[in-house]
Each structure stands twice: as structure tokens, then as C-alpha cells.
Amino acid sequence: MKLKHLYIPCLCFALFSCNDKADTKIDTPQESINTKKFSTKDKTIVVYTTADNTNLRLTKTDSLTFQHAEQPLETEISVFVNPNKTFQTFIGIGGAITDASAETFAQLSADKQKELLKAYYSKEDGIGYSLLRTSIHSSDFGSGSHTYIKEGDSALTTFSIEHDMKYRIPMMKRAIETAGGKLLTYASPWSPPAFMKSNKSMLKGGTLLPNYYQSWATYYTKFIKAYEKEGMPIWGITIQNEPMATQTWESCIYSAEAERDFLKNYLGPTMETEGLGDKNIVIWDHNRDLITNRANVILSDPEASKYVWGTGFHWYETWTGGDPMFDNLKAVNESFPDKKLLFTEGCNENFDATKYQYWPNAERYGNSMINDFNNGTVGWTDWNILLDQNGGPNHVGNFCFAPIHADTTTGQLIYTPSYYYIGHFSKFIRPEAKRVSTAVSRSVLISTSFLNDDDKIVTVVMNKSDKTISYNLFVAQEKTVVKIPPHAMQTLLY
Incomplete structure (x- = not known):
């Protein structure tokens, strides 16, 4: 039977071989430049949410689009993703x-x-x-x-x-x-x-x-x-x-x-x-x-x-x-x-x-x-x-x-x-994904991102506070605005 609240499409990924050690060779965790440039053009951000005191459990809660980004204000809360800086490879x-x-x-x-x-x-x-x-x-x-x-x-x-x-x-x-x-x-x-x-x-x-x-x-x-x-x-x-x-x-x-x-x-x-x-x-x-x-x-x-x-x-x-x-x-x-x-x-x-x-x-x-x-x-x-x-x-x-x-x-x-x-x-996040540079502007949120082999980025955001928070998701020079409930986890797939 399907799990309640899970309405999530299958993600394509490269199978990880357990038989051949050569397949386990992965990049060093130091910073590298992603030679394949990630583009937000024509991409939709699908948001999945799990939140305390709600029925949301890995539930699709939004579908957003990118728009051109201007300099954010200090009063805004933002998550910054630089898709051109990648790090360790995920197993x-x-x-x-x-x-x-x-x-x-x-x-x-x-x-x-x-x-x-x-x-x-x-x-x-x-x-x-x-x-x-x-x-x-x-x-x-x-x-x-x-x-x-x-x-x-x-x-x-x-x-x-x-x-x-x-x-x-x-x-x-x-x-x-x-x-x-x-x-x-x-x-x-x-x-x-x-x-x-x-x-x-x-x-x-x-x-x-x-x-x-x-x-x-x-x-x-x-x-x-x-x-x-x-x-x-x-x-x-x-x-x-x-x-x-x-x-x-x-x-x-x-x-x-x-x-x-x-x-x-x-x-x-x-x-x-x-x-x-x-x-x-x-x-x-x-x-x-x-x-x-x-x-x-x-x-x-x-x-x-x-x-x-x-x-x-x-x-x-x-x-x-x-x-x-x-x-x-x-x-x-x-x-x-x-x-x-x-x-x-x-x-x-x-x-x-x-x-x-x-x-x-x-x-x-x-x-x-x-x-x-x-x-x-x-x-x-x-x-x-x-x-x-x-x-x-x-x-x-x-x-x-x-x-x-x-x-x-x-x-x-x-x-x-x-x-x-x-x-x-x-x-x-699927095997062979690479972690992507991600930072937040306020300590009420924490976040990480990975770039999958299918050229989709997964950004995970956690709200540890007692308040609903609206935050900017900046990806390169584009952004969208996302709302996260109190004590919640979100995955943004784009």
C-alpha cells in the first residue's frame, strides 16, 4: 500500500554498484567548480513539507516559479544556493x-x-x-x-x-x-x-x-x-x-x-x-x-x-x-x-x-x-x-x-x-549527487542542497522556530519566496 500523504514522483538516479570498488571512487570533499552550468530556466520548484501540529507528512504543498532576483534586505530571511560550487559526492x-x-x-x-x-x-x-x-x-x-x-x-x-x-x-x-x-x-x-x-x-x-x-x-x-x-x-x-x-x-x-x-x-x-x-x-x-x-x-x-x-x-x-x-x-x-x-x-x-x-x-x-x-x-x-x-x-x-x-x-x-x-x-537525494554550496541568512533556518545526476537540485530547509517563516530561495540570480510552518522540514525540488 502507498504511504499516506506521499504523492511524490519517482526521481531518476544512477544505480550505485556494491560489487566494484571502482564505482565507489568519489571526489574529494573539497570545493569544486561545476563545469555543467545549472539553469533555472523554465524550472518549477516543487515543495514538500512535514510539520508539527498538522497532517503534513512529506506532502506536496506548493509549486513555485523563479523570477529575477534583486538584492535582498537585511530584514528578509534568505537561503542562498550557488549551483556552480559543488563538494562531496553522495553515496x-x-x-x-x-x-x-x-x-x-x-x-x-x-x-x-x-x-x-x-x-x-x-x-x-x-x-x-x-x-x-x-x-x-x-x-x-x-x-x-x-x-x-x-x-x-x-x-x-x-x-x-x-x-x-x-x-x-x-x-x-x-x-x-x-x-x-x-x-x-x-x-x-x-x-x-x-x-x-x-x-x-x-x-x-x-x-x-x-x-x-x-x-x-x-x-x-x-x-x-x-x-x-x-x-x-x-x-x-x-x-x-x-x-x-x-x-x-x-x-x-x-x-x-x-x-x-x-x-x-x-x-x-x-x-x-x-x-x-x-x-x-x-x-x-x-x-x-x-x-x-x-x-x-x-x-x-x-x-x-x-x-x-x-x-x-x-x-x-x-x-x-x-x-x-x-x-x-x-x-x-x-x-x-x-x-x-x-x-x-x-x-x-x-x-x-x-x-x-x-x-x-x-x-x-x-x-x-x-x-x-x-x-x-x-x-x-x-x-x-x-x-x-x-x-x-x-x-x-x-x-x-x-x-x-x-x-x-x-x-x-x-x-x-x-x-x-x-x-x-x-x-x-540520490547516490552520485553532489552537494551544492548553500547558506542561510538567519539562524532560525538551516539548509543543505544536492545536485542529482538528472540535473535537479534538492534543497532541504528546516525551521526550528515556533513561527511561520517566509524566506527567499536564491538560486544563482533567480529567486522564489517560500513559506515554511513552525517546526517543519521542507524539500524543494527544482
Whole structure:
């Protein structure tokens, strides 16, 4: 079934290949001049809006035309787009299919399963996800811990992904099919098996013991080969989820130097030896606060850096009470412009079923996505795509929000505002798009823009204020005037 309020035409885009690393080569995030001049001539601006205290959910709300622009006044609010200045090339937006997502999905009726898949992965009837993250064996989001080997098997002779064949892999295959046959897919480990660690547990931190470095490096390659044997191409891996966090769930600590040395002496060479040198390796996979230290240590070492595609990051640095550290992304981008930035995880914590429609949760997504992209990020990955009515299953009680929840007692799907805010980006910005120079004249609005391969620009504008705002959209020497409701997100397609 089609999602309510979604009356949006299919956008043409170039399919992103997950099989050939040559296809993943993208421009550096530094500024470049667009040699193909963008023209506003005869173009219509189609506006889609999601707004608090309204029924607007990715709803087409206006169709506007450009007119010649005069110098704006200081009293006016404006968004300025320079289509001739482009930056990083976009690889996609998506979310994680965890064991929790797959276990919840399996409890839905066939109709609701189909609805959920279309809601995320259909470009026509949903929000067109093009990225997929999953875990290498278990994370906290699932009914329990598991690995792919028998405990103590350092030779990995018992390696098997049979556990994942019950729920996770069938859901992933259907997601890929719904997305048109291809999803850029990558995987992250939360912890090595218990016997490989200093604390002899997959939970509560600990470190990887040196005598198991090679065994653990080989484990990644076995995972990739097993999944690809099931017809799911793996674009890449991250080395360790949240390597500085001792969690009550699956976790493992790496200092910057430890991650560097494991990568350059074991994981990188092993990937090449096993014929997987074309896979992309992402370092850090943790919050923005310490990202510069991790990047400086690893990417300044040529023998480690040569294996690195880019740096992954999360948004949870605010747990200390501070604000999101978007400027740290800019610092990494400036220091290592030949490497990429990838948002690998974010969700709203502390699940509370009374807050399904809590608007600040959606605004957290909008604020992060716009600022992350404007600081050079090439792709953005949400955490669980689906959780149940308890914010799980999670085997250590770390219950959280997802953009869509399933009430397994009633069989219904619950769409949160976060789903629609993400959709303002993922439905319209397609792989291979280039970010376009965009600025705003007042802090009440934030904005980003991308130029798709079909020569259409997508400008996303977020109003964080309590007031309806009329703003000018300047594109080169042309403009139009747009009205955005309070606490709203808009996508302008032209």
C-alpha cells in the first residue's frame, strides 16, 4: 500500500554498484567548480513539507516559479544556493537491519511486512533508502548474544552464519529486492568472541588479546564471504563499533594506536590476502567528540591509511551534556580531504511509548543530517529500522526509538516524525549527487542542497522556530519566496 500523504514522483538516479570498488571512487570533499552550468530556466520548484501540529507528512504543498532576483534586505530571511560550487559526492542514506529489527519483522503479517519494506526501500511508495548497515554476529539489539563459531575455536573451523539465516538474512534479501536489487551494505562488529578478549566476555568492554589478532582479522573475511555467498554484496566494514565505550552490552576497547596497529598489521593485509582488498574499511565508528584524535593517529600513518576508505561517526557525544560537535567533522575533512566521512549510527535513546510523536526527536535527525552533510559527510545511516512496542528486543534492556515501530500485540506499524524527516533527504537525494554550496541568512533556518545526476537540485530547509517563516530561495540570480510552518522540514525540488 502507498504511504499516506506521499504523492511524490519517482526521481531518476544512477544505480550505485556494491560489487566494484571502482564505482565507489568519489571526489574529494573539497570545493569544486561545476563545469555543467545549472539553469533555472523554465524550472518549477516543487515543495514538500512535514510539520508539527498538522497532517503534513512529506506532502506536496506548493509549486513555485523563479523570477529575477534583486538584492535582498537585511530584514528578509534568505537561503542562498550557488549551483556552480559543488563538494562531496553522495553515496546514500539508510538504516541498520539488526537482529532486533529482523525478529520484530518476522512477527508481522505478510501485508505489514510488505508495507514496512516499501516504506523504507521503495523510491515511489516510500523514502528510497540506499544504504544498509548490519552487525557481524550480535549487538545489544537482539534477543541474545551469539557468534559464528564455537567458543574457543581460534582456527574458525566451525564458522557458520546459520543463526542469521532465520531472521536477519531473509529480511535483508527482501530489503535489497524492494530497493531494486542493490543496497550499499556494510557491517560492523560489536565484540570479538569472549575467549579472544581480556575480560573473557563479549559484554562490558575488554580488549582484543594480541594472540588472537590474526584469528579476529580472518573472522571479518569469513563473514564477508559467507554473506556474499548468500547473494548480498558487502561494500565494506567498520573495524569496531564504539571502540572507546565500555558498555553493558557487546563492546571492545581500542585506543587509537591499537586500532591503527590492528588495521595495518592484521586486518588490512588479511583482507588483501583473502582477495577482499577492494572492500572499504571504515575507522572509528564512534562519536564526533574524539574523531579528530582517531583520524590524526590512524590517517597520519601511511601504512595504516592506505587501507582506510574513511572515518565513521555517531551522534551520542551529547551524553556528556554538551552540544553536537559538528566542527570536528570539518577539522577531519580539512586534514584528510582524500578520505571520506560516513555517519554510521544514531538513534533517540530512552524509549518511551508516550513519545512516539515527540517532535524534538525528528528535529534531532534534521539538525544532524544537515550539519553532517554541510561538513563533508558522504552518507548517513540510521540505527534500527524497526523495533517493537517496547523499543527492543534488546538483551540488556537498552531500549530505544526507531523511525518505525511495530506493535506486535496489534500487528500495526507506528510511523514517527523521524521517519518523515529522514525521508526529506533519502527520497530525493540520490547516490552520485553532489552537494551544492548553500547558506542561510538567519539562524532560525538551516539548509543543505544536492545536485542529482538528472540535473535537479534538492534543497532541504528546516525551521526550528515556533513561527511561520517566509524566506527567499536564491538560486544563482533567480529567486522564489517560500513559506515554511513552525517546526517543519521542507524539500524543494527544482
